[in-house]
Amino acid sequence: MDTGNLxxxxxxxxITKGSIYAVVAIGFNLIYSATGILNFAQGEFxxxxxxxAVTLLHFAPLSVAVTGAVVIxxxxxxxxxxxxxRRLRNHSVLHLIIITIGLSIVIQETALHVxxxxxxxxxxxxxxxxSSLQIFGAAISPQVVWVLGTVAVAVVLLHVFLQYTLQGRxxxxxxxxxxxxxxxxxxxxxxxxxSFGLSAALGALAGCVxxxxxxxxxxMGAPLAIKGFAAAILGGLGNPMAAVVGGLLVGVIEAxxxxxxxxxxxxxxxxxxxxxxxxxxxxxxxGRPGGEMVREL
Amino acid sequence: MKPALKQFxxxxxxxxxxxxxQVALRLLEMEYCLTQLTMAxxxxxxxxxxxxxxxxxxxxSLGHGAFFAIGGYTSAVLTTHDFSxxxxxxxxxxxxxxxxxxxxxxxxxxxVVSVSPWAAxxxxxxxxxxxxxLIGYPALRLKGQxxxxxxxxxxxxVYRMVLGSTVTGAADGINGVPEWRLGFGxxxxxxxxxxxxxxxxxCGLVLFWLVLLGNLVHSRVGxxxxxxxxxxxAANAMGINTASYKLxxxxxxxxxxxxAGVFFTHYTAGIGPSEAGxxxxxxxxxxAAAGGMANLxxxxxxxxxxxxxxxxxxxxxxxxxxxxxxxxxxxxxAPEGPLKPLGLWIRKLAGxxxxxxxxxxxxHGTA
Numbered sequence: 001m002d003t004g005n006l007x008x009x010x011x012x013x014x015i016t017k018g019s020i021y022a023v024v025a026i027g028f029n030l031i032y033s034a035t036g037i038l039n040f041a042q043g044e045f046x047x048x049x050x051x052x053a054v055t056l057l058h059f060a061p062l063s064v065a066v067t068g069a070v071v072i073x074x075x076x077x078x079x080x081x082x083x084x085x086r087r088l089r090n091h092s093v094l095h096l097i098i099i100t101i102g103l104s105i106v107i108q109e110t111a112l113h114v115x116x117x118x119x120x121x122x123x124x125x126x127x128x129x130x131s132s133l134q135i136f137g138a139a140i141s142p143q144v145v146w147v148l149g150t151v152a153v154a155v156v157l158l159h160v161f162l163q164y165t166l167q168g169r170x171x172x173x174x175x176x177x178x179x180x181x182x183x184x185x186x187x188x189x190x191x192x193x194x195s196f197g198l199s200a201a202l203g204a205l206a207g208c209v210x211x212x213x214x215x216x217x218x219x220m221g222a223p224l225a226i227k228g229f230a231a232a233i234l235g236g237l238g239n240p241m242a243a244v245v246g247g248l249l250v251g252v253i254e255a256x257x258x259x260x261x262x263x264x265x266x267x268x269x270x271x272x273x274x275x276x277x278x279x280x281x282x283x284x285x286x287g288r289p290g291g292e293m294v295r296e297l
Numbered sequence: 298m299k300p301a302l303k304q305f306x307x308x309x310x311x312x313x314x315x316x317x318x319q320v321a322l323r324l325l326e327m328e329y330c331l332t333q334l335t336m337a338x339x340x341x342x343x344x345x346x347x348x349x350x351x352x353x354x355x356x357x358s359l360g361h362g363a364f365f366a367i368g369g370y371t372s373a374v375l376t377t378h379d380f381s382x383x384x385x386x387x388x389x390x391x392x393x394x395x396x397x398x399x400x401x402x403x404x405x406x407x408x409v410v411s412v413s414p415w416a417a418x419x420x421x422x423x424x425x426x427x428x429x430x431l432i433g434y435p436a437l438r439l440k441g442q443x444x445x446x447x448x449x450x451x452x453x454x455v456y457r458m459v460l461g462s463t464v465t466g467a468a469d470g471i472n473g474v475p476e477w478r479l480g481f482g483x484x485x486x487x488x489x490x491x492x493x494x495x496x497x498x499x500c501g502l503v504l505f506w507l508v509l510l511g512n513l514v515h516s517r518v519g520x521x522x523x524x525x526x527x528x529x530x531a532a533n534a535m536g537i538n539t540a541s542y543k544l545x546x547x548x549x550x551x552x553x554x555x556x557a558g559v560f561f562t563h564y565t566a567g568i569g570p571s572e573a574g575x576x577x578x579x580x581x582x583x584x585a586a587a588g589g590m591a592n593l594x595x596x597x598x599x600x601x602x603x604x605x606x607x608x609x610x611x612x613x614x615x616x617x618x619x620x621x622x623x624x625x626x627x628x629x630x631a632p633e634g635p636l637k638p639l640g641l642w643i644r645k646l647a648g649x650x651x652x653x654x655x656x657x658x659x660x661h662g663t664a
Binding site: 087282 | 351357435436438439440442445446447450451453454457458460461467575582583586614617618620621622628
């Protein structure tokens with residue numbers, strides 16, 4: 001294989017991984033916009049999606065199992081907001097963020113005890129481990145097409161939802177000015193619940209499509225949350241579409257560095273680039289510096 | 298109560314609790330518990346440093362595990378690396394004269410020449426000082442979540458470097474770190490005969506930082522930091538050099554973490570890459586938040602307590618889950634740390650018992 005094809009191969013693997021980071025980053029953004037919380041349990045939604053789908057697969061065909069997993073995890077996300085975050089009205093955002101870290105630990109450990117420490121995976125949606133497609137000389141698994149296709153459709157649907165539907169516009173209104181949104185008759189609390197549900201659903205969907213490639217493991221959530229957070233920051237917080245660019249960038253840098261550096265250093269390049277970028281553009285690639293209000297509290 | 302007495306009372310109380318714990322454990326013949334307690338106290342120093350950065354300066358650092366590791370690894374590498382091939386060179390002789398190099402026997406009885414623990418400690422502090430400035434200077438211009446990400450990224454890079462290089466022992470870490478003779482007849486070492494002594498060394502170090510931080514936060518510097526925490530722009534407008542104060546607080550807390558790392562490494566005779574991991578750093582932040590952040594006593598109690606429970610492994614395979622649940626419970630029920638509501642409650646009970654209106658204070662609306 002010549003260098004051009006090799007580069008393409010790495011690029012494709014980077015984009016595949018990056019698309020998952022992008023989904024996690026979008027989840028971060030949705031919840032951040034609606035509530036100001038950075039949800040570090042975002043990676044656990046991905047893990048839960050895969051786990052629940054694998055379990056449902058014992059009773060139902062693949063498509064039903066995946067749909068079921070997405071619905072169940074989404075409901076779980078909504079419940080989390082209704083039962084926990086809705087009740088913590090007097091807490092600072094930092095406290096709520098720490099609570100999501102606690103949640104991430106608890107969900108992970110619960111998954112360990114409900115399932116076990118074994119690595120599981122869904123079957124390939126089409127084809128199997130050895131089938132491959134040729135694209136411009138690079139060989140990719142059909143599952144990669146599934147991942148990229150699903151993520152692309154989800155992102156487009158989300159964009160349409162946020163831009164052109166009443167609910168989506170209400171959600172954006174909440175993030176730009178909660179008080180004004182409330183005066184306009186938007187139920188902010190329900191919008192927050194919706195943002196948790198949407199994030200969880202997206203995460204679970206990503207967890208299902210990626211499961212045949214990277215496998216599902218109870219510990220996979222935390223590293224994904226960190227990468228997703230990096231992607232969200234790289235793009236600039238509060239902008240779900242910038243998160244897609246951020247996610248793909250992190251994925252591609254990672255894939256390139258894996259090909260160039262010893263395996264033990266595989267995250268170093270991605271985070272070094274991120275640090276440098278932050279020092280040059282402190283508000284992310286597409287973020288604008290926000291003005292700060294000084295007023296009596 | 299006299300003001301001076303009142304000021305010292307908490308410190309006396311801490312010392313009394315520390316001694317009381319040791320005596321109680323001896324009477325119960327459970328002195329082996331002191332080992333984990335000592336380790337928990339070293340971790341508590343890291344969390345105390347974070348409480349200065351988070352609670353007072355209002356910045357979040359998800360990279361303090363890395364500073365702990367930088368301290369620990371610097372001293373571990375220097376004190377275990379055998380420099381005897383350079384014995385004949387002039388600089389090695391000079392360093393030996395200056396007591397920077399010392400001859401000793403390693404675990405297998407071979408004679409080796411390595412850096413003395415004190416010199417390694419000083420070098421570790423200098424290195425931390427340098428790195429903390431290098432990372433802190435650009436990073437502290439970032440706001441909130443962006444700063445959290447930058448420090449998290451820094452921590453992950455350090456973790457990967459430690460994991461990837463052979464000098465730091467890759468995934469195995471470094472073993473066989475020699476004991477550290479502090480002077481005054483004190484030695485930092487994991488030997489069971491020195492368990493009680495080392496417990497008091499750790500207590501002394503914690504008390505030292507408590508006194509220092511306690512004074513710092515009630516000084517001009519502390520009030521400046523508090524102002525930055527409340528409203529950075531307003532603090533800036535009042536003429537506080539916010540960038541400089543933030544950097545100083547950050548560097549000080551990094552030094553605290555590195556110092557804890559050095560002591561910890563000598564105490565456990567080794568260090569592994571997991572100490573630099575992101576989960577460790579996140580854990581420190583979580584503990585500082587659970588302790589109430591701007592509440593040194595609460596931070597000390599919560600972090601020592603929870604780390605002790607984890608290190609003893611009381612909950613077996615449920616350990617992490619219990620940690621998470623306790624964390625969520627403390628933060629949702631008592632966001633200002635568990636000590637404040639507890640104190641109010643005790644005061645209320647005491648007030649009711651003695652019926653002295655002079656001692657009763659107006660209660661603020663904390664749940």
